[in-house]
């Protein structure tokens with residue numbers, strides 16, 4: 149069950165219309181390493197996790213990612229809400245405008261629609277936690293790519309906050325992997341699937 | 352307006368402390384110092400949320416109280432009338448609500 153809180157996790161107050169920037173940032177909404185994929189990845193993986201604390205962590209990080217999705221969408225909204233027809237013609241945003249006007253629709257910066265294949269849920273705790281560690285690094289790289297080419301300080305502030313959260317999530321998933329290993333046969337952590345071959349997991 | 356912004360900023364800051372401490376405690380459930388910080392932040396947040404709902408709009412559904420919410424009557428479509436105060440206030444993604 150979720151409860152909505154009517155505020156953003158980090159303030160977004162962008163004054164300058166810029167569809168070009170929106171068309172780049174949208175990757176962190178519906179792109180391969182975006183917040184939608186992150187949230188759905190963690191919230192899908194948690195059910196079969198053999199370690200209860202790790203399932204709890206996936207719930208809490210998955211929930212925070214929903215808040216990040218909201219921050220990214222608020223940024224795109226504020227960058228495009230006062231668009232004039234001239235702005236809509238901006239290369240890179242024009243095609244999106246034809247199909248969605250200024251509404252939010254998840255796709256990658258290159259225009260590829262959101263795809264559920266972006267969120268891996270394999271049903272093996274070790275595999276899935278490695279996936280999550282990589283996902284956090286990929287999201288961090290994407291934020292760094294954005295930060296490198298964007299100048300508007302109103303856009304940079306939330307992007308830097310979101311980048312830092314990826315670093316923290318990576319740290320926590322690393323700890324989750326260590327906790328999971330404590331429950332496995334130390335002779336060979338990677339030989340069995342602890343979510344299926346339950347006889348090899350410690351009580 | 353200044354007070355709304357200030358109070359919302361405080362809620363945002365204390366809320367973030369709780370978000371960050373939650374993830375830390377998920378993997379370090381016995382850390383005494385973190386537990387104390389969590390309790391302190393949680394109590395502070397509770398008070399701020401109550402204060403904000405009394406002066407402005409309720410930020411979650413459980414703070415909706417048509418008789419006591421939004422004393423300042425800001426961002427309100429039905430001033431002076433008993434109404435569902437959940438709809439008061441700006442939207443979080445609007446510039447003035449994003450603070």
Ligand SMILES: [Fe+2]
Pocket residue numbers: 186213284287313314317
């Ligand atoms: Fe993350």
